[in-house]
Amino acid sequence: MKKLLRALKKSPLYIVLLVGGVIMVMPFLYMISTALIPHLYVIPYPPELIPANASFDNFIQAWQANNFQTYFLNSSFVAVGSTLLTVLFSSMAAYGFARFKFPGKETIFFIFLIVMMVPATILIIPQFLLMKYLGLRNSLPGLILIYAATTMSMNIFLLRGFFEQLPKELEEAALIDGADYFTIFLKVMLPLSAPGIATVAIFSFMALWDEFIMALTFIDDPAKRTLPIAIALFQGQHGTQWGLVFAASLIALIPVFIVFFSLQKYFTGGLTTGAIKG
Amino acid sequence: MKISMRTQKLILPYLFILPAFILFCVFMVYPLLKGFQISFFNWSVLPNTPSTFIGLDNYIRAFSDKIAGVAFKNTILYALITVPAQMIIAMFIAVLINSVTRGKVFFRAIYYIPVVTSWVIVSLLFKYLFASPQGVINYFLTDVFHVSSTAVPFLQEADLAEIPIMGLGIWKGIGWSMIIYLAALSTIPHELTESALIDGAGAWQRFWSITFPLISPTVVFTLVMLLIGGFNVFISVYLITNGGPMQLTEVILSYLYHQTFVYLDFGYGAALSFLMAFVIIIASALQLKFLRKPQELM
Numbered sequence: 001m002k003k004l005l006r007a008l009k010k011s012p013l014y015i016v017l018l019v020g021g022v023i024m025v026m027p028f029l030y031m032i033s034t035a036l037i038p039h040l041y042v043i044p045y046p047p048e049l050i051p052a053n054a055s056f057d058n059f060i061q062a063w064q065a066n067n068f069q070t071y072f073l074n075s076s077f078v079a080v081g082s083t084l085l086t087v088l089f090s091s092m093a094a095y096g097f098a099r100f101k102f103p104g105k106e107t108i109f110f111i112f113l114i115v116m117m118v119p120a121t122i123l124i125i126p127q128f129l130l131m132k133y134l135g136l137r138n139s140l141p142g143l144i145l146i147y148a149a150t151t152m153s154m155n156i157f158l159l160r161g162f163f164e165q166l167p168k169e170l171e172e173a174a175l176i177d178g179a180d181y182f183t184i185f186l187k188v189m190l191p192l193s194a195p196g197i198a199t200v201a202i203f204s205f206m207a208l209w210d211e212f213i214m215a216l217t218f219i220d221d222p223a224k225r226t227l228p229i230a231i232a233l234f235q236g237q238h239g240t241q242w243g244l245v246f247a248a249s250l251i252a253l254i255p256v257f258i259v260f261f262s263l264q265k266y267f268t269g270g271l272t273t274g275a276i277k278g
Numbered sequence: 279m280k281i282s283m284r285t286q287k288l289i290l291p292y293l294f295i296l297p298a299f300i301l302f303c304v305f306m307v308y309p310l311l312k313g314f315q316i317s318f319f320n321w322s323v324l325p326n327t328p329s330t331f332i333g334l335d336n337y338i339r340a341f342s343d344k345i346a347g348v349a350f351k352n353t354i355l356y357a358l359i360t361v362p363a364q365m366i367i368a369m370f371i372a373v374l375i376n377s378v379t380r381g382k383v384f385f386r387a388i389y390y391i392p393v394v395t396s397w398v399i400v401s402l403l404f405k406y407l408f409a410s411p412q413g414v415i416n417y418f419l420t421d422v423f424h425v426s427s428t429a430v431p432f433l434q435e436a437d438l439a440e441i442p443i444m445g446l447g448i449w450k451g452i453g454w455s456m457i458i459y460l461a462a463l464s465t466i467p468h469e470l471t472e473s474a475l476i477d478g479a480g481a482w483q484r485f486w487s488i489t490f491p492l493i494s495p496t497v498v499f500t501l502v503m504l505l506i507g508g509f510n511v512f513i514s515v516y517l518i519t520n521g522g523p524m525q526l527t528e529v530i531l532s533y534l535y536h537q538t539f540v541y542l543d544f545g546y547g548a549a550l551s552f553l554m555a556f557v558i559i560i561a562s563a564l565q566l567k568f569l570r571k572p573q574e575l576m
Contacts, residue, residue, distance in 0.1 A: 013374050014381075020371060021388040024449070028391065030414050031403050045412040046421060089298040096294030100287070108295060115306050119510050119558055121531050122551035125538050126309035126316060149305035152298055181290050210396035212513050217539065228398040232517060235402050242406055249399040260394045261387075 031246045035059070040243035058247035068248060070223060071230040076255075078140055078226055079209040082147035087201050090152050091193075094159035095185050099171070109160075116153035124217055131218050138221040146218075147208050155200045162196035163189065202263055206256055227252045317548035329545075336549035345525050346550065349533040353554070355440075356529060357508030360447035364504060365497070367448070368455035373485065375456075376463045386460065390453040400450055401517035408432040408442040408518075436526035439519045443527065446514050451507075455500045462496040463489065502562050509558050530554045 033049050034040070038057035062068055097109055127146065136142025170192065174184050190197065212228045219225055225233070231252060235245045317336055322329045340346045375385050392400060407414045411429030419426045432438045466489060474484045490497075512531035515521060521528035521536060528536070530550060538547030 010378060013378050017371070017374050017378065017381075017385050020367075021385060024388055024392060024453075027400070027403050027407060027449075028395075030407065034406070043406070043409055043412040046417050047414045089301060093295045093298035096291040100291035100294075102288070102291040105291070108299065111307065112298075112302065115302070115310060117559070117562070118310060119506060119555055121510055121512065122555045123306065123309045123313060124535075125544055125548050125551065126312040127305065128539075129312070129316075129544075130305070130309055145301065146305045149301045152302050152306075156298065181286070181294075185294070206394060210398070212396075212398050228396055231402070232398050235405075235517075245402060246406075249402065253395060253399065256394055256396070 032250065034242050035246035035250055037243050040241060042240055043242060058243040059251065062244050062248040062251060065244070067223065067225075068230065068251075071225050071227050072251070074140060074224060075209060075227040075252075078143050078147065078215075079205055081141075081144040082151070082208050083201055083205045085144060085148040086151045086155055086204050087197060089148065090155035090200070091159050091190065091197060092185065093152075094156045094163055095189055097156070097160045098163035099168075109156075112153045112156055116157065120150055121213060124213060127214070128217050137218055138224050140224055143215065143218060143226075146214060147211065150214075151204045151207065155204065158200055159193070159196055162193055166192055198263065202259055205259060209256055313548050314552060316545055317552050319545045321544035321548070323542050323544060332545070336546045337553065339546060340550055340553055345528060346530075346533060348526060349528040349530050352440075352527060353509055353511065353529040353531075354557075356444060356447065356511050357505055360444050360451065361501065361504045361508050363448045364451040364455055365500060368452045368500075369459055369497075371452065372456045372459035372463060373489070375460060386457065389456050392450045393453040393457075395450075397450075397513040398517065400446060401514045404442045404446045404514070405433065405518045410434070433519060434523065436523055439523075439527050443511075443514050443518055446518075447508070447511065451504065455504065458496060458500055459493065462493040466492050498565065502565055505561055505565070506558055509554060509561075 029049055030047060033047075033051055033054075034044070035058050036054040036056070037044060037051045038053065038055045040058075044051075093112075097105065131137050131142055131146070134142070136145070166189075170188050171184050174188050179187070210228055211226075212232070215226045215229050216232075219229065231245065231248055234248055238244055318331060318333060319329045320332050320335075371385075371389060375382055378385075408416075410416050410431045410433065413429075413432070415432070416426075416429040420429055430438060432442055470488055470492075471484055474488055479487070510531060511529050512535070515527060515529050515532045516535070519527045521532045525533070531554070534547040534550040534554075537543045537550065
């Protein structure tokens with residue numbers, strides 16, 4: 001009885017949370033239901049959450065149309081490549097900052113941090129000129145390099161904090177056994193810091209999979225487009241074929257949702273350790 | 279020849295940092311300096327015509343440019359409205375989730391879904407939902423709740439277009455602050471709130487006198503981050519209205535993007551970007567200076 005009363009007392013909280021949750025989810029439900037309506041050339045009115053003639057036609061058509069598979073591959077290549085690059089370079093740098101004393105250490109670290117404070121978008125104009133000058137326009141490896149550079153500061157900052165919390169004993173033992181520092185970094189440090197590395201990798205991957213402004217600016221060649229650009233242009237070209245646009249969008253969401261839901265625990269935990277200290 | 283341990287220790291840290299530092303200098307530090315230089319030039323995009331140094335002209339022009347004024351106003355309004363809205367709603371939701379016993383993980387995930395969805399996709403989605411006359415929102419306004427007798431032209435009028443743009447900003451951002459507030463709330467010892475409960479403090483009083491002061495550093499952190507994000511609003515405007523109608527919904531980034539890559543006025547675009555960076559840096563510095571203080575005194 002007491003338990004029931006307590007539960008009843010809390011029921012308004014659940015109702016508020018559920019109403020808010022519905023507002024969060026409703027737009028996605030309309031996106032999914034629209035994607036399930038085949039041969040859609042106008043916005044359906046009245047909107048139906050469960051379409052009468054639901055089918056997966058749009059998904060099949062989107063997957064096969066307009067080089068969509070190329071864009072999917074491009075996005076995968078760029079997001080995975082730049083994530084690997086930024087994780088490798090920033091964990092090396094973070095190790096250097098966390099475990100060594102050397103002249104200029106805090107100055108170099110400060111340069112990384114201060115540029116992190118600068119809003120990334122003000123760099124877009126000079127970066128465009130730089131990419132042109134280096135011959136990296138319309139180059140996916142070029143996109144990988146610049147994506148890795150933009151995520152570097154944040155990752156070094158997070159990983160340095162992570163490395164500094166790890167005990168030094170294992171490294172010292174390895175050093176006595178005659179291992180050099182690169183071996184220690186690869187064989188001791190990286191395995192020990194797997195949760196931190198995973199957090200940084202997930203963050204980078206999710207941000208870079210969705211990156212829009214740089215890809216929009218540096219890539220003209222239709223064959224080199226990434227998914228966010230392709231989807232935005234797709235909507236421009238197929239104005240009212242919303243079913244097709246949303247089917248393409250939902251396919252593009254799959255990798256992010258897989259990463260998010262399978263690693264949710266890591267993800268929210270890693271985000272918040274940095275935030276609370278900051 | 280084996281390098282001695284001492285020299286190894288002296289050179290090694292630089293070797294570890296070098297790859298990241300080179301990449302960072304080439305693609306971040308150099309463009310930052312280069313952009314500053316460009317902003318003082320009438321920058322030529324053609325290889326044969328030289329760029330001319332024009333001093334502060336690009337900056338002066340920004341102050342007399344009507345559309346730039348509109349863009350600044352829209353950007354600041356966007357930040358002033360969406361940031362507090364996100365924080366207040368997120369705090370409310372976080373406190374609720376923190377006090378229920380069942381479904382914590384479920385609610386946390388639900389509110390976080392918009393955060394992980396790409397800006398491009400949710401911008402198109404809101405454009406679809408707010409379309410007129412047949413959009414979903416208009417369906418609810420006219421046929422379900424009968425709030426309006428005719429469809430509201432959300433995307434055709436500048437003032438109305440701010441509703442989907444800002445609405446999207448708030449809706450997409452709530453989950454991010456919420457996750458951070460939830461983590462901060464979980465660090466507050468139960469004894470504190472329980473003893474206040476015994477003293478007869480109401481929920482509101484408990485929040486203001488115990489919870490809020492304890493998590494205020496986290497609140498400042500989200501404020502700074504959200505304001506920077508708010509000033510950087512671009513994708514939603516670019517995809518929902520593209521600055522229209524008649525450039526009345528332009529924000530700074532969409533306007534400088536159009537100036538640079540449509541009108542090829544690189545110098546002016548760069549000057550606009552540095553003006554915006556200046557506003558952001560001043561705003562962040564002020565917040566940290568004034569809002570951090572009371573916390574440090576406690």
